[in-house]
Each structure stands twice: as C-alpha cells, then as structure tokens.
Amino acid sequence: MRGGRLTGAQQNALDELWPYYGIGHHQTVLDFDDYFDRRADVIVEIGFGNGESTWRMAQQEPDKNFIGVEVHQPGVGHLLMALDANGIENVRIAREDAVGFLQRRIPADSLAGIRIYFPDPWPKKRHHKRRLIQPEFVRQMARCMAAGGILHLATDWQPYATHMLQVMQSSQAFSNLSPTGDYCWRPDWRARTKYEQRGERLGHEVRDLLYQKLA
Numbered sequence: 394m395r396g397g398r399l400t401g402a403q404q405n406a407l408d409e410l411w412p413y414y415g416i417g418h419h420q421t422v423l424d425f426d427d428y429f430d431r432r433a434d435v436i437v438e439i440g441f442g443n444g445e446s447t448w449r450m451a452q453q454e455p456d457k458n459f460i461g462v463e464v465h466q467p468g469v470g471h472l473l474m475a476l477d478a479n480g481i482e483n484v485r486i487a488r489e490d491a492v493g494f495l496q497r498r499i500p501a502d503s504l505a506g507i508r509i510y511f512p513d514p515w516p517k518k519r520h521h522k523r524r525l526i527q528p529e530f531v532r533q534m535a536r537c538m539a540a541g542g543i544l545h546l547a548t549d550w551q552p553y554a555t556h557m558l559q560v561m562q563s564s565q566a567f568s569n570l571s572p573t574g575d576y577c578w579r580p581d582w583r584a585r586t587k588y589e590q591r592g593e594r595l596g597h598e599v600r601d602l603l604y605q606k607l608a
C-alpha cells in the first residue's frame with residue numbers, strides 16, 4: 394500500500410466500510426460469488442485514483458460488477474465514502490498491487506473487461522520500465538479476460554500512448570478496435586477522471602485505446 398495523509402472521514406470509511414466493500418489480501422483465486430450477490434459481467438479497473446470515475450461508471454452500468462484496484466490509501470477511503478453516499482452496490486475494492494492481484498486472484502478467462510485510466514506515465518527514460526503497460530502484464534491481462542472482453546486504456550501522455558500502441562501491437566491476444574488502427578474517441582460511458590482534467594488544464598491531448606480479447 395502507498396500511504397499518504399488520510400482525512401478523518403477517509404479513515405472512518407476505511408474502518409467502517411472496508412469490511413463490506415473490501416476484498417482482503419489473500420493468496421487464493423477469487424470466487425466472485427463470495428463478493429457479489431448476483432452473477433454479472435465483471436470489470437476490473439486498475440489504479441482508480443480517487444475513484445470518481447469508478448463509482449460513476451458503476452452507477453451508469455448497473456448490470457455489471459466492478460472491482461477497483463488501487464494502492465493509494467486515501468483514494469481507497471475516498472471511493473468507499475462515494476460508494477456509501479451514492480448507495481452503490483456493484484463495486485468491490487482490492488487495495489493492493491494490481492500486478493500481483495491479477496496473477497494470484499483472478500481466474501482465467503473470467504473478466505468481461507479491464508479499464509486502466511491514466512496510469513502513471515513515468516516520463517523519464519530511466520523510469521520507463523516502471524510503466525504498468527508492459528508485454529508481461531499484457532499477457533497476464535489476456536489470461537484473465539474472457540474472449541470478446543474489452544481492454545480500455547487511456548493516457549494524456551503522448552509518449553506513453555505510443556508505447557501502449559507498440560506493446561499492444563506485439564500481442565497476439567487482442568485486436569485493436571480503432572478504425573484507424575491506433576486511437577479511439579473517448580466512449581460516452583467513460584467518465585472523465587481527476588487526472589485527465591489535470592492533463593487537460595496542461596493542454597495535453599487525451600488518447601483512448603480500445604482492444605478486444607480474441608478467442
């Protein structure tokens with residue numbers, strides 16, 4: 394977990410709401426039925442930040458179950474408060490590193506979608522290896538996703554968008570849904586995120602990348 398200063402309200406949310414919304418850190422493969430009271434397509438959102446986009450999409454897509462994964466405690470607290478305040482039932486949260494979470498806990502071919510909005514861009518060349526979107530992680534996501542599932546990436550950092558395109562092009566498991574073979578327009582159902590709004594204020598162009606998992 395990454396620390397950071399928690400407000401009193403976030404700490405209360407972690408104390409009181411985590412037992413309901415939280416997915417504990419275990420080694421065993423998840424049974425989604427243990428966490429959701431109905432069967433539905435499961436979408437994983439990785440690195441949800443303060444979770445504003447998470448609860449909004451869960452509200453807009455009530456027919457789906459969502460699992461948000463985030464390492465930043467205040468963000469987890471913020472999302473817990475928003476879920477409670479808005480009466481949202483179709484989200485559960487894992488507060489751990491998404492790489493290990495997918496590897497250990499997600500059954501093969503089980504996810505209808507993975508959404509990764511504005512992952513840390515790591516602009517310096519010597520830090521590029523820290524970027525989340527790497528061939529090995531793409532293989533892991535492919536293992537987790539059902540055929541036909543949608544992988545949705547977005548970034549406001551053009552060099553990272555180019556990197557994402559290159560990494561995804563080298564995967565045999567996904568087909569790019571862009572009519573031009575590169576980027577897509579932001580779909581209406583993707584709420585704008587906090588980090589995205591920061592990028593827009595800085596004049597950054599936002600890139601959405603959409604891929605379908607092949608059979």
Ligand SMILES: C[S@@+](CC[C@H](N)C(=O)[O-])C[C@H]1O[C@@H](n2cnc3c(N)ncnc32)[C@H](O)[C@@H]1O
Binds near residue numbers: 441489512525
């Ligand atoms: C640049 S922020 C974007 C947050 C949010 N998606 C948004 O657009 O406002 C990236 C987020 O990813 C989280 N993160 C980075 N690496 C992660 C990992 N391996 N597992 C889970 N979360 C991660 C960070 O804590 C951070 O909140």
